Amino acid sequence: MGKSIPEYLGQLDIRKSIVGLATGASAIYLLYKAIRAGLKCQPPLCSNSPICIARECPVPGERAPPQEAPASEASPVERPKGLAIERERHGRDSGELRRLLNSLECKHDGYTRSMILHSIARCVYLLEAEASACTNDDIKLVADMLEDKDTSVKIQALNALKAFSGIRKFRLKIQEHSIKVLELVSTIWDSELHISGLRLLNNLPLPDYVHPQLRRVMPALMEILQSDYNMAQVQALRLMSYLAQKNDLLYDILNCQVHSDFLNLFQSTQPGNLLFELLVFAERLSEGRNASHYRAVKWHYNEQSLHEALFGDESRLADRLLSLVIHPEEEVQIQACKVIVSLQCPQDVAARPSSFHPSHSFSKSGE
Numbered sequence: 001m002g003k004s005i006p007e008y009l010g011q012l013d014i015r016k017s018i019v020g021l022a023t024g025a026s027a028i029y030l031l032y033k034a035i036r037a038g039l040k041c042q043p044p045l046c047s048n049s050p051i052c053i054a055r056e057c058p059v060p061g062e063r064a065p066p067q068e069a070p071a072s073e074a075s076p077v078e079r080p081k082g083l084a085i086e087r088e089r090h091g092r093d094s095g096e097l098r099r100l101l102n103s104l105e106c107k108h109d110g111y112t113r114s115m116i117l118h119s120i121a122r123c124v125y126l127l128e129a130e131a132s133a134c135t136n137d138d139i140k141l142v143a144d145m146l147e148d149k150d151t152s153v154k155i156q157a158l159n160a161l162k163a164f165s166g167i168r169k170f171r172l173k174i175q176e177h178s179i180k181v182l183e184l185v186s187t188i189w190d191s192e193l194h195i196s197g198l199r200l201l202n203n204l205p206l207p208d209y210v211h212p213q214l215r216r217v218m219p220a221l222m223e224i225l226q227s228d229y230n231m232a233q234v235q236a237l238r239l240m241s242y243l244a245q246k247n248d249l250l251y252d253i254l255n256c257q258v259h260s261d262f263l264n265l266f267q268s269t270q271p272g273n274l275l276f277e278l279l280v281f282a283e284r285l286s287e288g289r290n291a292s293h294y295r296a297v298k299w300h301y302n303e304q305s306l307h308e309a310l311f312g313d314e315s316r317l318a319d320r321l322l323s324l325v326i327h328p329e330e331e332v333q334i335q336a337c338k339v340i341v342s343l344q345c346p347q348d349v350a351a352r353p354s355s356f357h358p359s360h361s362f363s364k365s366g367e
Contacts (some may be wrong), residue, residue, distance in 0.1 A: 077178075097123040097130040101138050110150035117145060117156035124163035132167055139164060139173045146180055151190055158196035165203045175204050179213050186220035191229040198224075198235035202242070214243060217254050221255045222306070230271055237277035244284040251299055254285060254307040261310045266320035272329040279324070279335035282310060282317075288340040311343075318343075 108116070120142065124131040142164070145157035158181065164170045178201060185197040206214070211314050224236040243249045265278055288294060289311065301307040310317050324336035 055266055055327065094127065094130065097127055101134070101141060104141060104145075110148070110153055113145065113148065114150065114152045114156045117142065117160045121156070121160040121163040124160065124166075131164070133286055134164070136170070136173045139349075143174070143177045146177065146184065151188065151193060154184060154188075155190075155193050155196050158193070158200050161205060162196065162200045163289065165200060171204060171250065174200075178204060178206060178210050182210070182213050182217050186217035191227070191232050194224050194229070194232040195235055198232065200238055202235060202238050211246070211248060211254070214249060218252050218256050222258060226259055226262065226265070230274055233274055234277050237274075237281050241277070241284050243283045244281065244288055250288045250294060254289065254299075255301050255305045256303065257304050258306050258309050259306070262306070263320055266317070266324065268323050268327055272327075272332055275324065275327070275332045276329075276335055279332065279339050283335070283339045283342050285310065286339060290342070
């Protein structure tokens with residue numbers, strides 16, 4: 001009661017300052033503890049990730065691996081450090097690819113199987129030594145996924161086989177599944193599957209026993225070529241350019257039915273990569289039909305065949321080629337000129353000596 005009002009208010013301000021200072025210090029301390037705890041805590045692996053699945057799924061016939069010791073008890077020497085590709089670079093096997101292949105034998109849903117196969121493909125590209133250590137049984141395991149009812153699983157299986165096909169010793173084993181790949185490409189209308197399947201086929205030497213199946217799928221390949229999916233079109237053209245060099249398949253390609261507007265593919269507005277592959281295909285066809293052994297036979301083509309669209313009496317291919325000679329891309333210009341030369345100068349005529357007189361079966365009119 002003896003204190004004046006100003007003195008009382010001054011003491012009250014001091015008390016408020018002390019309380020505020022203590023509260024701020026407590027908040028800073030709690031924030032420090034939270035940050036420290038966060039730094040020490042290691043985030044758990046996502047249970048849905050393929051890597052986590054591969055680590056948790058035991059090898060068939062073996063017990064599940066024991067849980068790892070806490071971080072404070074584990075020896076720093078025993079813990080692998082760095083990415084798998086870094087460990088392989090230093091001569092150590094990460095075991096990641098093997099875990100993924102083993103996990104593929106476990107029962108998973110379609111999405112998980114698809115993600116495991118995707119991770120396998122990436123590991124094959126990145127971990128060359130581990131991929132080379134795989135066996136034909138591993139290839140068969142991946143190829144069995146082509147029978148999966150899920151289209152996305154088929155696509156990722158094709159991509160994984162494509163990755164393995166870069167290793168020479170696996171090509172013959174993967175080649176055994178080429179007929180199945182052709183079946184998928186010709187029966188399922190999916191642009192991603194077409195791209196994956198055709199990429200795989202373009203990376204393999206196709207044996208002669210596959211030719212009957214190739215004849216059956218030729219109309220499907222021609223439909224893919226005339227679709228609106230650039231990457232699938234390019235892959236289909238690369239395969240058919242390769243097949244056009246096979247004497248027993250050339251007629252099947254030339255007699256394949258095409259749309260009435262097929263020559264629109266040669267328009268200069270088309271993507272450069274598509275035009276280039278299309279011109280390579282046209283050059284191979286022109287060279288093949290002008291070869292002496294092919295011209296020795298009188299072939300018959302249907303009115304809507306590829307042969308009539310490109311080389312028939314009413315074909316406008318020459319006009320399309322002239323417009324491509326001035327195309328902005330140089331490789332398209334050069335390839336257009338090659339096609340023009342192949343149309344005007346048959347191979348057997350150019351290589352024939354001037355004193356040689358061709359028989360009627362080899363003459364232009366006899367074609």
